[in-house]
Amino acid sequence: DTGVSQDPRHKITKRGQNVTFRCDPISEHNRLYWYRQTLGQGPEFLTYFQNEAQLEKSRLLSDRFSAERPKGSFSTLEIQRTEQGDSAMYLCASSSQGPGGNIQYFGAGTRLSVL
Amino acid sequence: GQNIDQPTEMTATEGAIVQINCTYQTSGFNGLFWYQQHAGEAPTFLSYNVLDGLEEKGRFSSFLSRSKGYSYLLLKELQMKDSASYLCAVRDQTGGFKTIFGAGTRLFVKA
Numbered sequence: 001d002t003g004v005s006q007d008p009r010h011k012i013t014k015r016g017q018n019v020t021f022r023c024d025p026i027s028e029h030n031r032l033y034w035y036r037q038t039l040g041q042g043p044e045f046l047t048y049f050q051n052e053a054q055l056e057k058s059r060l061l062s063d064r065f066s067a068e069r070p071k072g073s074f075s076t077l078e079i080q081r082t083e084q085g086d087s088a089m090y091l092c093a094s095s096s097q098g099p100g101g102n103i104q105y106f107g108a109g110t111r112l113s114v115l
Numbered sequence: 116g117q118n119i120d121q122p123t124e125m126t127a128t129e130g131a132i133v134q135i136n137c138t139y140q141t142s143g144f145n146g147l148f149w150y151q152q153h154a155g156e157a158p159t160f161l162s163y164n165v166l167d168g169l170e171e172k173g174r175f176s177s178f179l180s181r182s183k184g185y186s187y188l189l190l191k192e193l194q195m196k197d198s199a200s201y202l203c204a205v206r207d208q209t210g211g212f213k214t215i216f217g218a219g220t221r222l223f224v225k226a
Binding site: 004031033035040041042043044045048050055056058091095102103104105106107108109 | 158
């Protein structure tokens with residue numbers, strides 16, 4: 001068990017470009033969450049999956065954001081036509097369904113800078 | 116609406132006890148979490164309360180009162196390494212497993 005891993009750790013892009021981030025959850029975890037965190041704030045919920053099903057998506061999430069978890073394992077978060085306001089840390093977390101499933105384990109995050 | 120309030124910053128002395136308060140107003144409730152986050156690192160789980168009362172785990176304790184929409188995290192025998200942000204989070208039952216985080220309390224432990 002290597003924990004939740006996210007790739008890349010850092011991404012610098014120009015405004016208007018598309019970016020994609022990857023998250024590999026803890027192997028036996030069937031729930032996966034994406035959050036966005038800006039400096040001095042707590043993580044802001046974006047979306048979550050149970051297996052391959054995307055069960056909830058924040059109303060704050062614009063149509064430029066899309067997330068997938070095609071095989072119920074790793075997940076990707078894509079941001080199209082990036083804007084400077086998208087600059088943030090993007091965190092992924094996973095949890096199990098059984099006992100202890102209330103605990104979300106976070107990855108180290110992908111820091112996005114939009115120039 | 117959904118709102119979680121916690122103090123922005125607190126300072127305490129090494130070896131002392133500190134209590135970090137959290138009040139919440141959410142459309143549903145299915146548990147309250149405390150996470151610790153060191154600067155530049157991922158949040159790590161500290162505690163989970165779903166029933167009223169006190170949960171103790173080593174130097175850390177967490178209390179919940181659902182009727183008051185209130186929780187606190189108690190840290191005893193403070194150590195310098197406890198300097199971090201402490202995040203209060205509520206799982207919104209009406210949203211399934213959606214978890215709402217407060218802005219966090221930055222704790223500074225001084226010698």
